[in-house]
Amino acid sequence: MSTTDELLTVASVARQLGIAPATLRTWDRRYGLGPSSHVTGAHRRYSQLDIAKLMEMRRLISTGVAPCDAAEKAKLYKGKKSIEKINHQFESREELAKAIYRAANNFDKAFVKSELRKDLAKYGVDSTWSQVIAPLLFLVGKNWEENRAGIEVEHLLSEIIQGVLQDSVIEIKDPLNPRPVLLAAVGEELHCLALHALAAALAERRIATHFLGARTPLLAISGMVSRSAPPAVFLWAQLEENAAPEFFRDLPAIRPAPRIVLGGPGWDRIERTGVVFAQDIFEACLEIERAVGL
Numbered sequence: 001m002s003t004t005d006e007l008l009t010v011a012s013v014a015r016q017l018g019i020a021p022a023t024l025r026t027w028d029r030r031y032g033l034g035p036s037s038h039v040t041g042a043h044r045r046y047s048q049l050d051i052a053k054l055m056e057m058r059r060l061i062s063t064g065v066a067p068c069d070a071a072e073k074a075k076l077y078k079g080k081k082s083i084e085k086i087n088h089q090f091e092s093r094e095e096l097a098k099a100i101y102r103a104a105n106n107f108d109k110a111f112v113k114s115e116l117r118k119d120l121a122k123y124g125v126d127s128t129w130s131q132v133i134a135p136l137l138f139l140v141g142k143n144w145e146e147n148r149a150g151i152e153v154e155h156l157l158s159e160i161i162q163g164v165l166q167d168s169v170i171e172i173k174d175p176l177n178p179r180p181v182l183l184a185a186v187g188e189e190l191h192c193l194a195l196h197a198l199a200a201a202l203a204e205r206r207i208a209t210h211f212l213g214a215r216t217p218l219l220a221i222s223g224m225v226s227r228s229a230p231p232a233v234f235l236w237a238q239l240e241e242n243a244a245p246e247f248f249r250d251l252p253a254i255r256p257a258p259r260i261v262l263g264g265p266g267w268d269r270i271e272r273t274g275v276v277f278a279q280d281i282f283e284a285c286l287e288i289e290r291a292v293g294l
Contacts, residue, residue, distance in 0.1 A: 007045035017054060020110045024054070031071035033057055053077050058111075062099035093119070097135040104140075104153050109160060116164045125168065125201040126282050133161060133197070158193060165196040168203075175208035177292040182230040182258070183209050184216035187242035194263065195236045198281050205285060207292060218247055226252045232259040232291035234284060237266030248275050259291035 014021040028034030028044075033053055035044045046054070056077045060070035096115060103111040119128045140157060143150040183199055185192040192214045199211050210224060225233065233251070237243035243266035251260070260275040263284050269277055278284035 007047060008051065010044050010046075013046045013051060013054065014110075017051075017058060017114070019054075019058065019114075023110070027054070027057065027071065031057075031068070031075075033071055033074060049078075062102060062111075063095075064102065093131045094135060097132050097139070100132070100136055101139045104136075104157050104160075105150070107156065109156070112157070112160050113164060116161065117167075120164065120168050125165070125197055125204055126285065129194075129197045129201070129281050133193075137193075161193055162196050165193070165200045168200045170203050172203060172206050172208050174206070176206045176294065177208055177231060179229055179231055180208040180210045181288055181292070182212065182221070182224050182228065182233045183236075184212040184221050184234070185214045185236045185238075185242075186216055186218075186221070186247045187237070187244060188215055189237055189239060189242040189264075189266075190214050191238035192236055194238075194281065195234075198234065198236075198263070198284055201281055201285050202288060205289065205294075207288060218250060221247065222250070222252050225254060225258065229254050230258050231256075231293075232261060232288045234261045234263060234278075234288065237262070237264040240266045240268075243267045259287060261287045261291075 010021050010024055014024055035046050036050050053074045057070050057074035060073055061067055096119065100112050100115055116128070116132070119132050123131070136157065140150055140154045144154070181202065183195055185195055195211070195213070199209050202209055210228060210230065212220060212224065221233070224230070235247055243264070248260045248262065261278050261284055262272060262275055263278045267277060276287050278287055
């Protein structure tokens with residue numbers, strides 16, 4: 001090891017790699033993938049070669065290699081990777097989505113959270129949702145349709161994704177819109193991850209929102225429209241049975257009238273007089289930007 005080689009603690013390596021400290025200790029104990037210069041009684045310190053081997057171990061596992069086989073290959077790794085290159089270990093974001101899906105099936109929450117946060121920080125909400133999260137949810141849904149399996153993975157991922165998206169919502173100190181936009185999932189709609197993504201994407205654009213969340217009744221939406229006079233109202237419906245036209249037809253008449261934006265596969269695309277339909281989060285943001293005068 002070079003005298004200039006940076007040595008990192010277990011906590012630092014775990015944080016950088018998105019791996020639980022307990023996992024690092026298990027890999028050390030079980031597979032011999034630990035600090036190469038660890039002295040008994042001293043704190044564990046990882047060299048960059050040690051970290052490179054750990055990165056290779058995690059990369060191999062994410063591609064489906066069994067941990068014991070991945071460890072044997074990783075121990076033979078002689079390259080050197082800087083911490084700054086950790087975010088670029090996947091050849092494509094499609095591969096990243098698949099790796100996150102495999103990690104979710106193994107209940108590796110630390111990996112899922114870490115990779116989603118890295119992608120959000122690098123690409124922003126719009127891109128992470130369309131290029132990583134949506135393909136990830138498609139894999140979950142496909143497994144359910146074909147095998148009637150994985151409902152526990154869906155619930156785990158939903159909680160993680162919602163938390164990561166909520167954490168990514170920055171505090172808007174000087175919003176572009178003095179009257180917040182209203183976001184709601186209508187009727188008995190429980191599926192509202194896309195609504196959380198939209199709130200985060202709008203926050204990136206310095207657009208403030210009132211987030212009403214899942215299962216919002218017409219009475220609550222009407223009350224918010226009357227009291228807050230939002231420039232735009234976004235209504236989400238994943239399921240057709242929740243997408244009743246009265247949610248946009250029976251809203252209180254105010255001046256200026258808000259732009260009504262519908263999102264989700266539940267809505268009837270034909271029956272939408274006086275409203276606009278957004279195909280995805282990017283289109284929803286564009287419509288809302290127009291409503292607030294951007």
